Amino acid sequence: MGTHDVLWPDSARWEALIAEFARRAQHAGFGLVLNPMFEDAAVFTRGIGDESDVVRKEMYEFEDRGGRAVALRPEGTASVVRAFVQHRPPVPWRAWYVTPAFRYERPQAGRYKQHHQLGVEVLGTDDPDVDVEVIVLAADFYRWLGLRRVELAVNSMGCARCRPAYLAALGHYLEEHRQELCDEHRDRYTANPLRVLDCKRAPCRAATEHAPRITDFLDEACAAHLARVRGGLEALDVAYRMDPRLVRGLDYYTRTTFEFAATSLTAAQNAVGGGGRYDGLAEAIGGPPSPGIGFGIGIERLLLACDAEGVFPLDAPVPDVFVVDVTGGEAARDVTAELRRAGLGAVRAYDGRSLKAQLKAADRSGASVAVIVGPEELAAGTVTLRPMRGPGPQEAVPRAGLVERLTGPAGGPREGVRT
Numbered sequence: 311m312g313t314h315d316v317l318w319p320d321s322a323r324w325e326a327l328i329a330e331f332a333r334r335a336q337h338a339g340f341g342l343v344l345n346p347m348f349e350d351a352a353v354f355t356r357g358i359g360d361e362s363d364v365v366r367k368e369m370y371e372f373e374d375r376g377g378r379a380v381a382l383r384p385e386g387t388a389s390v391v392r393a394f395v396q397h398r399p400p401v402p403w404r405a406w407y408v409t410p411a412f413r414y415e416r417p418q419a420g421r422y423k424q425h426h427q428l429g430v431e432v433l434g435t436d437d438p439d440v441d442v443e444v445i446v447l448a449a450d451f452y453r454w455l456g457l458r459r460v461e462l463a464v465n466s467m468g469c470a471r472c473r474p475a476y477l478a479a480l481g482h483y484l485e486e487h488r489q490e491l492c493d494e495h496r497d498r499y500t501a502n503p504l505r506v507l508d509c510k511r512a513p514c515r516a517a518t519e520h521a522p523r524i525t526d527f528l529d530e531a532c533a534a535h536l537a538r539v540r541g542g543l544e545a546l547d548v549a550y551r552m553d554p555r556l557v558r559g560l561d562y563y564t565r566t567t568f569e570f571a572a573t574s575l576t577a578a579q580n581a582v583g584g585g586g587r588y589d590g591l592a593e594a595i596g597g598p599p600s601p602g603i604g605f606g607i608g609i610e611r612l613l614l615a616c617d618a619e620g621v622f623p624l625d626a627p628v629p630d631v632f633v634v635d636v637t638g639g640e641a642a643r644d645v646t647a648e649l650r651r652a653g654l655g656a657v658r659a660y661d662g663r664s665l666k667a668q669l670k671a672a673d674r675s676g677a678s679v680a681v682i683v684g685p686e687e688l689a690a691g692t693v694t695l696r697p698m699r700g701p702g703p704q705e706a707v708p709r710a711g712l713v714e715r716l717t718g719p720a721g722g723p724r725e726g727v728r729t
């Protein structure tokens with residue numbers, strides 16, 4: 311089907327991944343933006359380009375009951391820019407997001423009909439230092455995860471002034487090599503010659519090996535922009551290679567484009583993130599000219615790359631305390647609530663299970679301490695604390711002092727509880 315469920319404990323990795331990305335994005339001055347899952351289809355056709363594969367072949371587009379053409383978001387950028395155009399926040403505007411994205415593709419490992427992206431967008435500045443910041447944010451995130459086999463490729467797509475000359479040269483070249491192109495592009499290359507460079511099929515790849523390079527056609531301003539970005543990456547020790555064929559699959563790009571490939575994954579699905587500048591996108595969506603740049607990282611692929619490198623292992627969260635109650639359940643109900651209100655992770659068993667079954671569940675839960683309430687404890691107004699990980703004696707604690715015993719005096723260490 312190309313969709314999937316993420317259940318606990320696997321989802322613990324998603325939580326950790328998203329939380330760390332959020333933390334890093336916030337530190338870099340980004341705020342969270344939430345957009346609808348569907349938009350007027352024109353946001354994507356105009357924004358991404360109706361000659362892109364994403365719009366032509368992959369978009370989930372339908373008419374709603376009001377006869378309006380809508381589409382599920384195939385990516386994050388066009389919606390974020392639509393929101394920017396609509397709300398006109400002060401610039402530079404820096405937004406991060408985590409979103410599902412929908413593309414009708416043939417499902418295979420690393421390629422889904424619904425995938426999820428982490429991303430950032432900056433609108434309102436064309437300062438090349440922002441390009442560097444955005445790339446470094448992604449590169450440092452991969453490093454934090456422990457990924458070492460991720461390679462960064464960079465290119466420039468030029469701008470509305472210098473690209474026409476390049477497109478003319480490329481079109482001329484493709485005309486000469488038309489017969490060598492794949493079946494699809496032999497007839498379609500004129501509609502958007504750049505798509506041929508992005509084509510993954512062997513005939514197109516071979517035929518375009520010696521095609522003109524966009525970097526030879528950049529005007530002075532675009533060349534200076536690229537030089538500043540490259541200088542920034544070098545100053546900040548971000549390894550990259552120039553790839554003049556990197557045009558990416560969305561038509562809105564101008565100037566800087568980049569992609570991160572995990573060499574541990576199969577080549578066809580090894581892009582674990584990509585992005586670039588889109589200085590004309592806000593205008594295409596009906597707003598004022600507002601340059602922008604951003605990236606999207608595919609969460610599923612990123613986790614596949616982590617698995618392939620054996621990094622960012624699953625570390626399912628464990629509760630601090632497991633409450634065992636063999637006196638009817640009221641004590642477990644009350645103690646669990648009390649501990650949770652005090653900020654501890656507390657879980658319990660239900661359905662009046664036996665002591666043995668509850669202790670087994672306590673062990674399986676990974677909690678560091680079991681709080682046991684039996685008839686004797688109930689009568690004496692105490693609970694028994696039993697360390698579940700490592701040695702240490704059992705201990706009777708007055709029920710009224712339990713929270714303090716587990717959390718320690720205000721600000722003090724939490725004895726017996728793994729922090």
Ligand code: HAM
Nearest residue numbers: 385387421422425581582583584585586604605606608
């Ligand atoms: P994109 O390269 O189309 O760019 O997608 C970004 C990332 O999403 C890819 O590198 C990949 O990791 C993941 N991805 C894409 N399609 C699939 C799929 N079918 N299944 C699994 N993962 C997938 C964008 O979407 C742009 N909006 C990025 C951007 C932001 N450019 C500027 N700002």
